[in-house]
Structure formats: structure tokens, C-alpha cells
Amino acid sequence: MTRNDKSPHILNAASNLLGLCFVVLTSLKFLKMSDRTYIDETVTIALVFFMLSCILSFLSIRGNIKPGGRSEAVADYLFLAGMIVLFLTAILIIFKVMV
Secondary structure (H helix, E strand, O other): OOOOOHHHHHHHHHHHHHHHHHHHHHHHHHOOOOOOOOHHHHHHHHHHHHHHHHHHHHHHHHOOOOOOOHHHHHHHHHHHHHHHHHHHHHHHHHHHHHO
16 A cells, blocks of 8 residues: 555545444433443443544544554554453453353
8 A cells, every 4th residue: 555545445434433432332222231341341442543644634634744654553443442442342342242
């Protein structure tokens, strides 16, 4: 890939997953499950990772900071970290629902 090719994809996927995190948080509050589980804390961590990833990838696209450089790489790693945390959250939800 040439430089600055990953940023639009990171921005698109991270913003979609950011919306998913907000839906999960809202659902937990609505169902009054946030006091009984750690799911809302893990979703909040994922939300922060996705938000930072969105910001860095957007700035990389805009060219306000070096395109295809360090900000894009950091956005990529933050996105990966957010996906891992979201995966762990899904496992917590599965165990909470099944038990």
C-alpha cells in the first residue's frame, strides 16, 4: 500500500465500531446491567481506543500531520487494541447471558 491508504479504512471501521460501543453502553444503562458487570468499563476502554483511532486517522487524511507516517501507524494499533477489547467484551457478554 502506498502511504495514506490505510487511514480512510481505519476511519470508516473505527467510526462504525465507535457507534456500536455507544449502542452497547446505552443498552447496558437501559437494562440496568452496568452496576453488576464489568462490561460497561471494557466498552468504555474500547470506545476511547476507537475515538483516538478516528482522530488520528482523520488528521492523517487531512494532512495536518505527516500523512502515512506515525499517526497512521498509531491509529492502526489503537484500532487493533479496540477490536481486542471489544472481543473480550463480547466474551463477557456471552458468559453473562449464558450463566
